């Protein structure tokens with residue numbers, strides 16, 4: 001469990017919860033997120049048996065950037081879950097996902113033992129603890145299913161810097177949990 005950002009925030013950044021933050025970031029997200037944070041890592045995965053993977057769940061799918069990457073790997077049955085309706089609306093417009101649900105990734109209503117792979121990128125940094133996530137992923141995956149997680153959790157960064165973005169007016173906004 002990471003400590004609240006307020007304990008680290010000596011600079012007094014404007015800080016909002018993830019739902020408010022992504023409502024604000026959604027319109028500029030695709031143009032401003034840095035693909036170098038995760039796409040090279042994902043693309044270097046050597047051990048994923050793509051030909052045997054049919055059904056994927058993208059946890060914290062946002063605007064569909066990782067759904068697109070999964071589609072490029074040959075996966076066509078992709079389920080997306082995210083808490084932000086503004087981000088999900090942008091994902092829906094891309095017509096990548098079989099289904100999109102607006103819900104907490106640690107408490108989805110998706111069926112158990114159903115997915116060959118679960119992927120989450122740059123979303124877990126918004127979870128106050130990881131236990132609920134691993135429990136949910138274990139429930140969702142079918143036997144032998146794979147879990148790919150890419151993130152920079154505030155706990156790992158040690159200085160407690162949460163995900164942040166710059167608004168169009170130049171203000172830096174920090175997003176914590178939902």
Ligand SMILES: C[S@@+](CC[C@H](N)C(=O)[O-])C[C@H]1O[C@@H](n2cnc3c(N)ncnc32)[C@H](O)[C@@H]1O
Nearest residue numbers: 060061062065082083084087104105122123126
């Ligand atoms: C930095 S974006 C990453 C989106 C996408 N995975 C990507 O890599 O482009 C983080 C996403 O996680 C979502 N999110 C944060 N906490 C969440 C939670 N507890 N449940 C569901 N979605 C969450 C946010 O709404 C946001 O869309």
